[in-house]
Amino acid sequence: MSFPAVRIKICGLQDIPTALAAARAGADAIGLVFAPGRRQVTPQQARAICQALPPLVSRVGVFVNTPMEEVRQLAHYCGLDLVQLHGQESPEYCQQLGLRCIKAIPGDRSSLERAADYPVSALLVDHVQPGSGQTFDWQILMGVSLKQPLILAGGLHPGNVGRAVAMVRPYAVDVSSGVEFRGKKDETLIKAFIQRVREVCYCVAG
Numbered sequence: 703m704s705f706p707a708v709r710i711k712i713c714g715l716q717d718i719p720t721a722l723a724a725a726r727a728g729a730d731a732i733g734l735v736f737a738p739g740r741r742q743v744t745p746q747q748a749r750a751i752c753q754a755l756p757p758l759v760s761r762v763g764v765f766v767n768t769p770m771e772e773v774r775q776l777a778h779y780c781g782l783d784l785v786q787l788h789g790q791e792s793p794e795y796c797q798q799l800g801l802r803c804i805k806a807i808p809g810d811r812s813s814l815e816r817a818a819d820y821p822v823s824a825l826l827v828d829h830v831q832p833g834s835g836q837t838f839d840w841q842i843l844m845g846v847s848l849k850q851p852l853i854l855a856g857g858l859h860p861g862n863v864g865r866a867v868a869m870v871r872p873y874a875v876d877v878s879s880g881v882e883f884r885g886k887k888d889e890t891l892i893k894a895f896i897q898r899v900r901e902v903c904y905c906v907a908g
């Protein structure tokens with residue numbers, strides 16, 4: 703059985719060589735975390751990475767409850783293509799921001815029921831603790847039809863992404879912890895993750 707090409711985002715990049723390696727390996731998007739935490743990048747780092755990346759690789763900034771004007775300024779300064787809102791941002795916030803948005807929601811039924819309210823380019827369904835390398839129960843997505851394209855995230859890695867794609871058939875997948883070794887992005891794991899997604903999308907039964 704084959705599936706349409708699933709897009710791939712590699713998130714939490716913090717240096718140019720690894721970002722270029724992810725792009726070379728076939729990543730469709732790279733994520734830069736502006737929220738406080740161990741993967742946070744400075745605006746200057748993010749701008750340098752965005753400028754170094756080749757064309758046709760989406761530059762995504764990850765924010766958590768950041769004031770709107772600050773998000774706009776950072777998006778402009780760094781050259782972001784999209785912003786991923788991973789906090790309690792409202793549908794009105796997304797509407798008024800004036801940028802292409804991905805809204806992240808936790809993988810639970812009540813959040814999914816409210817998802818239709820978000821006027822965004824895509825919905826990213828993740829574990830309630832983002833960036834933690836934990837999966838949520840993908841079963842809750844079975845039979846759910848979302849208005850927006852679905853990006854599956856949370857605890858994905860080369861060993862489970864094939865099953866996740868076959869089960870959920872998302873528009874895209876997003877990974878951070880699952881392509882790290884001892885807390886640092888690992889180019890071999892990035893390549894293995896992308897290769898696995900490509901395999902399962904184009905594997906033809908029989």
Ligand SMILES: O=C(O)c1ccccc1N[C@@H]1O[C@H](COP(=O)(O)O)[C@@H](O)[C@H]1O
Nearest residue numbers: 713741832833835855856857877878879
């Ligand atoms: O990666 C982070 O540090 C992070 C911090 C704050 C908000 C989101 C963050 N990452 C996003 O979390 C998911 C899944 O991460 P993981 O693969 O389970 O580690 C992914 O969408 C990242 O974009």
